[in-house]
Amino acid sequence: MTQHNDLTRKFKTLDDFLGTHFIYTYDNGWGYEWYAKNDHTVDYRIHGGMVAGRWVKDQPAHINMLTEGIYKVAWTEPTGTDVALDFVPNELKLNGTIFFPNWVEEHPEITVCFQNEHIDLMEEAREKYATYPKLVVPEFATITYMAKAGQDNDEVIAKAPYAGMTDDIREGKFYDENYLQL
Template sequence: MAITPVTPIRRFDTLDDFLGTHFIYTYDNGWEYEWYAKNDHTVDYRIHGGMVAGRWVNDQEATIVRLASGVFKIAWTEPTGTDVALDFMPNEGRLHGVIFFPRWVHEHPEITVCHQNEHIGLMEESRARYATYPKLVVPEFATITYMGDAGVDNDDVICEAPYPGMTDDIRAGRYYDSDYRRIGH
């Protein structure tokens, strides 16, 4: 089944255009992710599909740069030892991501399915306890299915664990109010 990209919320050119944007995207392998460019050095995300579905993270330090007009690269290393590199092309409704999962995450993904911020010690302990190599490298294109202008440093964007149907609620306008705050909170 082909996934249709969402129409961009605005024309993206500069890094300022990109920062504060909230995305939902589905990789060609079917994994669904939600990701927020919180500011010029941190990202928040929730994972809704794939081997670590249910995982969510706030304030992940990242390198965020503009490669060309409307093309942005984000890269980080998680406490799990997982490395991530994303190339967003929001004007085209696409991105390319490469995730470098350590062997232990591939063999024990359930350990990482939590709010990482509350379990940093467990992530570091697991990284030291289990094998990290060979890494599982997952390079995939993805289709952006949602873009929202959440503003910079909005802690309401990724504020709770993912639940079944959450991304549908977000896309349908049932999750955030007009000020991009979680409805009911």
């Protein structure tokens, strides 16, 4: 069993943030797993909430350090969903705002998949169904796992989420000492 979780790690620079793998839970109970793959790309899995079961690789994103140890990440998905995250890892907190198009609120099941294999379906649904009004979900979250996985590690988010996955990761039962899946 390999343990990577380091909740005491201190962040100062953008390089400290890049290559980090996080698990966090929003105050509303929604569970997310998120990886700063590099300075312009993120991968993530959704473990709880309206679109639990969804996972995405190579999502282009704007990743910036606002000040020492505080990071802003924002992107727009092919679904038309906009996401803005403010990470404060030194305090194990983040604030996220998700702007779901009306169609995602009305038909979340369409998005619960490995998005990369269904981009055409996401774009088709975005054109077919109503975008407005948007469902705005602003929430604080508590970070329960963070580990340095290294940049551009395609093993971090490489399979669909399953019940108990985040517990397996936190307990050191998912990745080996090189941060490759067991």
